[in-house]
Amino acid sequence: MEDEISPKIKCENVWKVFGPTAEDIIKNWDQYKEMNKVERLAKTGCVVGTREASFQIQQGEIFCLMGLSGSGKSTLLRCINRLHEPTAGKVIIDGQDITALSGLDLRKVRREKMGMVFQHFALLPHRRLVANAGFGLEIQGVSKKECEKKAYEALELVGLKGWEKSYPFELSGGMQQRVGLARALATNPEILLMDEAFSALDPLIKRQMQDEFVKLIKKVKKTIVFVTHDLHEALRIANHIAIMKDGAIVQQGTPSQIVLKPAKGYVEEFVQDLPKTKFITAQDIMDSPDDWLLPIGSSLQEILGKMNEKNLRFSFLVDENGQIQETVDYFSVNSFVDSHQSVEDVPEGQLSPHYQLESVTSDTFLESLLSTAANTKVPIVVSDKQGKVQGIISRETILSSLQSA
Amino acid sequence: MDFPIRIPVGKWVETVVNWMTANFSTFFDSVKVVIEFVLVQLDTFFIWVPWPIAMLGLTVIGWLVGGRRLAFITGACLFCLGSLDLWEVGMSTLALVTTAVFISVLLGLPMGIFAAKSPKFDIILKPILDGMQTIPSFVYLIPAIMFFGIGNVPGIIATVVFAVPPMVRLTSLGIQQVDKEVVEAGIAFGCTPMQLLLKIQLPLAIPSIMTGVNQTVMMALSMVVVAAMIGAGGLGSKILYSIQRIDLGVGIEAGLGILFIAIVLDRILQGITKKQQDAIMQQK
Numbered sequence: 001m002e003d004e005i006s007p008k009i010k011c012e013n014v015w016k017v018f019g020p021t022a023e024d025i026i027k028n029w030d031q032y033k034e035m036n037k038v039e040r041l042a043k044t045g046c047v048v049g050t051r052e053a054s055f056q057i058q059q060g061e062i063f064c065l066m067g068l069s070g071s072g073k074s075t076l077l078r079c080i081n082r083l084h085e086p087t088a089g090k091v092i093i094d095g096q097d098i099t100a101l102s103g104l105d106l107r108k109v110r111r112e113k114m115g116m117v118f119q120h121f122a123l124l125p126h127r128r129l130v131a132n133a134g135f136g137l138e139i140q141g142v143s144k145k146e147c148e149k150k151a152y153e154a155l156e157l158v159g160l161k162g163w164e165k166s167y168p169f170e171l172s173g174g175m176q177q178r179v180g181l182a183r184a185l186a187t188n189p190e191i192l193l194m195d196e197a198f199s200a201l202d203p204l205i206k207r208q209m210q211d212e213f214v215k216l217i218k219k220v221k222k223t224i225v226f227v228t229h230d231l232h233e234a235l236r237i238a239n240h241i242a243i244m245k246d247g248a249i250v251q252q253g254t255p256s257q258i259v260l261k262p263a264k265g266y267v268e269e270f271v272q273d274l275p276k277t278k279f280i281t282a283q284d285i286m287d288s289p290d291d292w293l294l295p296i297g298s299s300l301q302e303i304l305g306k307m308n309e310k311n312l313r314f315s316f317l318v319d320e321n322g323q324i325q326e327t328v329d330y331f332s333v334n335s336f337v338d339s340h341q342s343v344e345d346v347p348e349g350q351l352s353p354h355y356q357l358e359s360v361t362s363d364t365f366l367e368s369l370l371s372t373a374a375n376t377k378v379p380i381v382v383s384d385k386q387g388k389v390q391g392i393i394s395r396e397t398i399l400s401s402l403q404s405a
Numbered sequence: 406m407d408f409p410i411r412i413p414v415g416k417w418v419e420t421v422v423n424w425m426t427a428n429f430s431t432f433f434d435s436v437k438v439v440i441e442f443v444l445v446q447l448d449t450f451f452i453w454v455p456w457p458i459a460m461l462g463l464t465v466i467g468w469l470v471g472g473r474r475l476a477f478i479t480g481a482c483l484f485c486l487g488s489l490d491l492w493e494v495g496m497s498t499l500a501l502v503t504t505a506v507f508i509s510v511l512l513g514l515p516m517g518i519f520a521a522k523s524p525k526f527d528i529i530l531k532p533i534l535d536g537m538q539t540i541p542s543f544v545y546l547i548p549a550i551m552f553f554g555i556g557n558v559p560g561i562i563a564t565v566v567f568a569v570p571p572m573v574r575l576t577s578l579g580i581q582q583v584d585k586e587v588v589e590a591g592i593a594f595g596c597t598p599m600q601l602l603l604k605i606q607l608p609l610a611i612p613s614i615m616t617g618v619n620q621t622v623m624m625a626l627s628m629v630v631v632a633a634m635i636g637a638g639g640l641g642s643k644i645l646y647s648i649q650r651i652d653l654g655v656g657i658e659a660g661l662g663i664l665f666i667a668i669v670l671d672r673i674l675q676g677i678t679k680k681q682q683d684a685i686m687q688q689k
Contacts, residue, residue: 083589111595122590125688126608126681136594139604169687183594193593 006095007056008223009063009080009191014053014089016075019046022087026051037246049075049084051247057240062217062224064234067244073227074195076244080225081114081193082106093191111140115184119196121176123168129155129179130164136187154186155179157216174205181213185220192217192224198233210236231270235259235279243267256284277402282369283362285401286382286391293318293389296325300337300346303328314352314378317343322388324359327352327378352378359383362390366401373398422548433552440558444504451496456487459496463669470676478672482665491640491662498629498639499666501557505564505625506670510618513569517576517617518602527577534570542567542631550635560632560641564625571620579613580606612682619671626667640666 017025025032025046032040041047050072057063065073078084080091082098091098098109115136123132131138134151142150155164158178168176177197184192198206198213214237217224228234234241235255242252243266251263259279262268291310294303296317307315307330317326326343329352336346343351358372359381372380373395380398382391426433451459460483467479486495520527545566549559583606591605607614633641640659647656675682 078589081593083592107595107597110593114593116590116593118586118590120584120586122584122586123688124587124605124608125685126611135604139591139594139596139600167684169684187594 005058008059008061008094009057009225010090010092011053011055011076011080012090012092014076014079014091015051015087016049016072016079016084017046017051017087018049019044022046026088048072048247050079050244053079053089053244053247053249055242055249055252057223057225059223060221061239062226062237064226064228064238064241065244066228066231066234066241068229071244072247073229073244075247077193077195077225077227081110081116111136111187113189114191114193115187115189116193117177117180117184117195117197119200121168121173121180121200123176123179123183125168128165128167129160129171129182132168132179133182133186135183140187150186151182154182157185157220158182159212172205173201174209177201177209181216190223192222194224194226196227196229199228199230206233213237231274235274243270255279256281260284277367277370278365280366280401281362282360282364282366282380282382282391282393285366285397286362286393287397289316289381289389289392292316292379292392295320296343299342300333300340303343304330304333304337307333314355316357316381316389318389321386323386324357324381324383324389327355327357329355357381359387361385366398369393369398370402422551426551437553437558440504440508440561443507444500444557444561447503448497448500451500452493456492460484460487463673467669467673467676470673471679475672475676479669482669486662486665489658489662491643491658494638494640494643494659495662495666498626498641498663499670501561501564501629501632501637501639501641502622502625502666502670505561505568505628506618506621508561508565509568509572509621509625512565513572513617513621514576514614516569517573517614518580518607520573520577521580521606530573534573537566538570542628543634546631546635555636557632557637559635560628560637563635564628564632567628568621568624571624572617575613575617575620576610579610579617582613583609608681609685611678612685615675615678615682618674622670622674623667626663626670629663 015026019025019041021044025040025044025048029051032044035043037047053072053076055063065076067073075084079086079089080093080098082091082101086099089099093109093113096109098106101109124135127135130148130151132151133154134147137147137150138144152164155161155178158181160175160178160182163171163175168179171179177200180197198209201209210233226234226237235258238255240252241255241258242249243258243263244250245266251258251267253261256279258267259271259274259276262271292312292315294306294315294317296319298317303315303317306312307328313330315328316324317328319325328343332351336350340346355378356376357378358376360369360372360383362382362384364372364382369380373393377395379392379394381389382393383389454462460480463483464476464480468476486492516530520530542563546559546563549562549566553559553562587605587609588601591601596604629637629639629641630644631641633639633645640662643659643662644656647653647659
């Protein structure tokens with residue numbers, strides 16, 4: 001049953017229903033499915049926070065729960081550390097069923113495995129930053145000296161060196177959230193739960209914090225569950241995104257999957273205004289290179305034959321390592337085919353005299369592919385670090401991907 | 406027209422109180438002994454300290470908790486009290502009020518915490534607190550006398566009954582009003598319920614709790630006259646005397662004396678937690 005690499009966090013069919021007859025709603029969901037929130041509340045006194053939520057998060061991944069307010073994303077996040085007790089379903093962390101833990105064991109997991117960052121920072125206003133950042137350790141009964149040491153380190157990590165003795169109210173919002181982050185990092189947990197961590201910040205600070213955060217987590221290597229209502233933020237930060245609506249996950253996938261193949265309806269609507277060129281990468285649109293490639297030893301006759309067959313203007317000759325040695329232009333081949341046998345007979349550079357080969361890596365964004373394409377008529381080659389061809393992007397492909405975008 | 410039914414509540418209560426007086430006298434006596442002991446110690450101490458030293462001491466305390474401004478206020482109020490020739494009775498009242506406030510906080514704080522944590526307890530408690538505050542204090546002076554006899558102790562008990570409700574209410578309110586996210590943060594980082602209370606809920610409820618203490622002090626001071634009716638001493642008895650003789654001068658002076666004590670007591674108590682309160686209020 002278990003996957004080869006067992007996931008760090010796994011949610012299985014998690015429900016959270018608030019209200020007196022929660023169990024009944026889950027059991028007879030079909031009956032309540034069609035009602036809207038207000039009707040359901042009037043009839044049963046219950047509100048469905050999260051329903052049928054299942055997902056897996058791998059070690060080191062940044063998983064984003066995205067949805068508008070009331071979509072149940074924060075509720076689902078709180079089910080992971082049981083700030084909300086899931087009404088049904090299981091949360092499994094490192095193979096351990098969190099939902100089955102006793103109070104004492106749960107506290108241990110909360111203390112040692114998880115850190116949490118809150119939307120409105122949730123700092124202790126009567127404590128200096130160092131005491132705020134060291135809070136998690138203090139709770140664990142760590143000595144005061146050790147607490148302070150770790151707190152200083154954590155504050156330095158988030159760029160607040162020198163502010164240790166200040167009070168939260170003396171800081172700006174962005175700085176306060178850094179303290180929140182430092183507090184979560186000070187206990188060195190494996191998992192970070194972030195509830196709309198940057199939503200309360202003004203746009204410029206928010207952007208800056210996001211960038212710094214991305215840099216920071218590359219250093220500290222945590223598994224992160226990130227809740228946000230901001231699709232741009234999700235796309236910018238996450239490896240994986242789950243989009244939620246009315247308590248349920250409507251689509252999950254990588255950012256480019258969400259942007260390129262949005263699920264019908266809700267997600268589609270959400271994604272439609274995005275500047276897709278910023279999210280689509282070469283990998284997402286490239287074609288298999290097979291049609292364009294010919295072994296370097298081919299005769300001109302063979303080359304011309306294939307180009308005719310596939311209706312190509314350009315093709316590439318590769319060596320046994322899959323690296324491109326020559327670019328050939330149909331018209332040049334055509335003019336040499338009667339007088340020359342093989343490629344080697346033709347003077348160097350004459351097979352494609354006017355055109356420059358452009359090569360990009362697979363993570364190049366469509367945005368920069370556009371300017372690359374503008375500079376050359378030759379299809380763009382996507383190759384890996386060793387120069388091996390992975391795919392080809394023709395101008396037609398770029399244009400059609402723009403059209404769908 | 407006659408009302409069809411007459412519920413003899415008065416008789417019932419009388420029976421209960423009589424029964425309690427008869428059967429719980431040991432309990433009431435020990436309560437009385439404890440309160441009297443505390444009160445006498447305080448009273449003797451306050452009166453024993455020569456006024457210049459007391460004034461200096463309190464002024465220094467004022468300076469420590471509230472800087473120059475509070476030092477000045479404290480010094481000025483105490484000087485006025487002395488200049489009205491009310492130092493000794495004033496100190497008696499201070500002892501009385503301090504004892505009553507101390508007992509009120511001791512009872513009110515845990516009750517408030519419990520009320521905040523248990524909605525059931527809160528529902529039961531609310532009407533009782535309302536009753537304690539609205540039924541005229543003279544009414545519960547009677548059982549107080551029956552249980553504790555005449556003197557300072559029933560006065561303090563009656564004062565406590567009157568002064569506890571705001572303490573309970575404001576403690577409970579303060580804890581309930583602590584930012585939900587901060588409480589969540591505490592739980593998320595693995596606080597035990599006790600850690601949550603001591604490290605998050607109580608510290609953040611301090612502004613509200615201190616308002617409760619302030620209200621308790623004010624109520625206790627307003628009760629000193631009533632307490633004087635059953636034999637409690639201090640400024641209250643002066644005022645009682647002035648009412649009986651229609652002596653405006655004595656009454657006004659004693660009234661001002663209570664005011665000065667109120668200011669000193671309240672400002673110093675608030676000053677102790679001022680820094681924390683400011684930090685919390687600014688954050689909001």
